[in-house]
Amino acid sequence: MPNIIFIASDHAGFELKNKLIPHLQKQGFKVVDKGPFTYVETDDYPDFASLVAQEVLKNTKEHRGIMVCGSGQGEGMVANRFKGIRAAVYYGGSSDVVKASRDHNDSNVLAVGTRFAKEKELIDAVDVWLQTPFSNEERHIRRIRKIDQLP
Secondary structure (H helix, E strand, C coil): CCCEEEEEECHHHHHHHHHHHHHHHHCCCEEEECCCCCCCCCCCHHHHHHHHHHHHHCCCCCEEEEEEECCCHHHHHHHCCCCCCCEEEECCCCCHHHHHHHHCCCCCEEEEECCCCCHHHHHHHHHHHHHCCCCCCHHHHHHHHHHHCCC
16 A cells, blocks of 8 residues: 555546545545646646656655546556556546556556546545555566566
8 A cells, every 4th residue: 555645636637636635535545735726727737747757756666646637548648658657547437447557567646537437436446446456476577677678
């Protein structure tokens, strides 16, 4: 389990981000909000997604990041530009996909899309993602090392 969760959103995820923070704190997580701190319809998700990725990189064993946005796609793309970040995207459907992203890929950032799933479904997926440990199986470690060796 992570020691610190860094969380951010864009305008589309602002409301859910502000609901997730106390939800995660009640579970005992230390949550650090990286913004935005006010609703601004014209904000740019790269500004906030990059802050989360940078914080997670400071200690990938103890830090995780969550980004809440419209689709999750842009934020996931931004995060995955940072070497050492393995961002998964969830926008509805089976939470097995977020479980696999932890179990097989040791994902350290989760981007969720509010425009494609109900609030409860997204919160449940975040919980599954946080509760799922990395398997540490050799085949998964080998594959992650190959990812880390890419330019």
